[in-house]
Amino acid sequence: MTNREKYVQVFVDSFSVNPDQLDENFVYQCVPEWDSIGHMGMIASLEETFDIMMETDDIIDFGSFTKGIELLAKYDVTI
Amino acid sequence: MEGFSLNFIELQEYQPNRYPFLMIDHVEEVIPGKSAKGHKNLTLNEWYFPKHFPGAPNMPGALQLEALAQMLTVAITTLPGLQGKVTHALQHTVRFRKEVLPGQTLKIETTVISWKRGICKGRGVGYTDGEIACEADMLITIPEILDQYLPKSSK
Numbered sequence: 001m002t003n004r005e006k007y008v009q010v011f012v013d014s015f016s017v018n019p020d021q022l023d024e025n026f027v028y029q030c031v032p033e034w035d036s037i038g039h040m041g042m043i044a045s046l047e048e049t050f051d052i053m054m055e056t057d058d059i060i061d062f063g064s065f066t067k068g069i070e071l072l073a074k075y076d077v078t079i
Numbered sequence: 080m081e082g083f084s085l086n087f088i089e090l091q092e093y094q095p096n097r098y099p100f101l102m103i104d105h106v107e108e109v110i111p112g113k114s115a116k117g118h119k120n121l122t123l124n125e126w127y128f129p130k131h132f133p134g135a136p137n138m139p140g141a142l143q144l145e146a147l148a149q150m151l152t153v154a155i156t157t158l159p160g161l162q163g164k165v166t167h168a169l170q171h172t173v174r175f176r177k178e179v180l181p182g183q184t185l186k187i188e189t190t191v192i193s194w195k196r197g198i199c200k201g202r203g204v205g206y207t208d209g210e211i212a213c214e215a216d217m218l219i220t221i222p223e224i225l226d227q228y229l230p231k232s233s234k
Contacts (some may be wrong), residue, residue, distance in 0.1 A: 028229075028230040028231075036220075036225055036226075036229050037169050037170070037198070037218070037220075039228075039229060040195075040196055040197075040198055040225070040228065043228075044195070056227070056228060059196075060227075060228060060230055060231075061230065062230060063230035063231065
């Protein structure tokens with residue numbers, strides 16, 4: 001799996017969405033599943049998938065599918 | 080961390096619920112961040128028995144679950160800096176196996192599976208007369224901590 005495929009899979013698994021829905025409009029709370037708990041579950045899943053530990057500021061900034069791609073680059077994860 | 084016990088007065092420093100909603104009487108041993116076990120004694124004087132149910136009193140399942148959650152809470156709120164913090168339930172999956180009756184003691188054992196960023200995943204089992212009466216997988220949070228990690232709402 002490529003990093004992008006892994007990244008998409010985390011969103012699909014965390015929020016029960018179709019990969020087609022994942023674009024710049026997919027933001028925090030845009031679907032009921034991406035609530036506070038969904039957010040923490042998604043972050044934990046990304047950390048496990050890419051073997052990283054995200055900083056608090058990045059967890060807060062992680063407000064969209066596209067913003068996440070930008071933030072993961074800080075951890076040498078290229079999507 | 081070392082384990083310690085909490086009597087009915089001491090436990091209230093770590094568990095914000097009060098009558099009629101405090102569902103644990105004694106904490107036999109809490110190991111902060113790891114586990115908590117103790118009990119709830121049930122007498123016929125419990126406020127819910129006259130109505131649940133007349134002639135066949137038994138502890139409401141929702142309150143059995145609450146007792147498990149309150150014990151799990153103690154395992155978290157005894158961690159440094161968390162004393163007295165309010166917790167909320169996020170998601171519980173519970174199974175009830177037998178009625179919990181007046182005169183019995185509900186023994187409660189809870190284990191913290193994970194505690195991270197304000198969310199605790201844990202498990203609790205309640206016993207009466209040596210048999211499992213109820214068991215639950217629980218997710219609880221300290222909102223004050225969880226909120227520190229959330230993006231600003233898009234709405």
